[in-house]
Amino acid sequence: MTTAIFDETHHERLADLCVRFKLPTVGRELAGRLCRAGYDAALAIVLEVLEMEAADRSERRVERLLRASALPPGKTLATLHEDRFPRPLLAKVRELAKGGFLERGGNVLCFGLPGVGKSHVAAALGHELVRRGHSVLYAPTYMVVQDLLAAKRDLTLPRALRRYDAFELVVLDDLGYVQQSTDEAEVLFTLLAERYERRSVMVTSNLVFSEWGRIFKNPMTTAAAVDRLVHHATILEFAPMKTFRAPPPGGAPIADVPVPTAPLRDDNYPAGDDNYPAPPAISSEPTQPLTSAGKTPRPNLTKTSPNPSP
Numbered sequence: 276m277t278t279a280i281f282d283e284t285h286h287e288r289l290a291d292l293c294v295r296f297k298l299p300t301v302g303r304e305l306a307g308r309l310c311r312a313g314y315d316a317a318l319a320i321v322l323e324v325l326e327m328e329a330a331d332r333s334e335r336r337v338e339r340l341l342r343a344s345a346l347p348p349g350k351t352l353a354t355l356h357e358d359r360f361p362r363p364l365l366a367k368v369r370e371l372a373k374g375g376f377l378e379r380g381g382n383v384l385c386f387g388l389p390g391v392g393k394s395h396v397a398a399a400l401g402h403e404l405v406r407r408g409h410s411v412l413y414a415p416t417y418m419v420v421q422d423l424l425a426a427k428r429d430l431t432l433p434r435a436l437r438r439y440d441a442f443e444l445v446v447l448d449d450l451g452y453v454q455q456s457t458d459e460a461e462v463l464f465t466l467l468a469e470r471y472e473r474r475s476v477m478v479t480s481n482l483v484f485s486e487w488g489r490i491f492k493n494p495m496t497t498a499a500a501v502d503r504l505v506h507h508a509t510i511l512e513f514a515p516m517k518t519f520r521a522p523p524p525g526g527a528p529i530a531d532v533p534v535p536t537a538p539l540r541d542d543n544y545p546a547g548d549d550n551y552p553a554p555p556a557i558s559s560e561p562t563q564p565l566t567s568a569g570k571t572p573r574p575n576l577t578k579t580s581p582n583p584s585p
Contacts, residue, residue, distance in 0.1 A: 387513025
């Protein structure tokens with residue numbers, strides 16, 4: 276029997292929380308036994324305490340996910356200058372922030388010239404998805420490639436791929452920024468192929484698809500990589516925008532980046548359908564270090580899990 280204060284909806288919520296806390300017997304028996312014993316008024320207090328526990332667990336989980344993500348601090352949707360972005364692009368960003376594409380193993384591809392906000396948008400989406408409880412890893416592409424290359428050398432590549440697979444979303448920043456060797460291109464393709472239609476990838480790149488042969492070397496591999504990324508992908512094009520780079524101290528302002536006349540998509544590779552943790556330890560340095568002032572610091576990915584026990 277339920278009271279006017281503690282109705283059937285509250286009973287269901289109490290049972291759901293107990294199941295979430297791995298207390299199925301408590302959820303099944305507690306409300307009925309308290310009511311039969313005449314303590315039904317106490318159920319409201321019990322539910323209030325369980326709600327407090329649920330909120331506390333959610334907050335701790337988000338903190339753990341944020342530490343594991345290596346997302347650059349401050350690059351959030353709140354700090355995004357929305358007036359500088361086209362409205363259609365912002366609409367796509369807000370929809371992606373809901374996280375529905377993760378359930379379908381969809382990808383997000385951010386294309387545009389340097390300095391137009393691709394990395395900020397990618398990081399902001401990562402922050403929002405972490406806030407919603409999703410596991411995200413953000414890293415420069417060259418770092419991921421070097422980690423996988425070291426794992427292949429040590430004959431532990433399958434294990435490294437499983438560690439990446441623990442993340443619902445892997446953000447590969449600046450794909451194509453460094454020329455890849457054949458071995459590097461191979462392990463990068465392996466990562467993309469392993470995640471295809473199971474786990475999501477977000478990529479930022481200033482290279483149009485027709486130039487991706489510089490990344491994967493072999494035309495067949497390039498076509499296969501593009502196919503896997505574009506299928507079920509949302510493409511964010513930053514081409515019509517101006518650069519956000521600040522002028523150097525005491526220097527002249529940086530000129531606006533001209534808008535390219537060629538589209539960022541190739542007709543041969545259609546845009547797809549918009550409706551549509553312990554992480555790896557990086558053990559070797561890149562062949563061409565890219566760290567500089569203003570770059571995201573190298574994330575600490577050693578012995579960290581996006582999904583530890585609560």
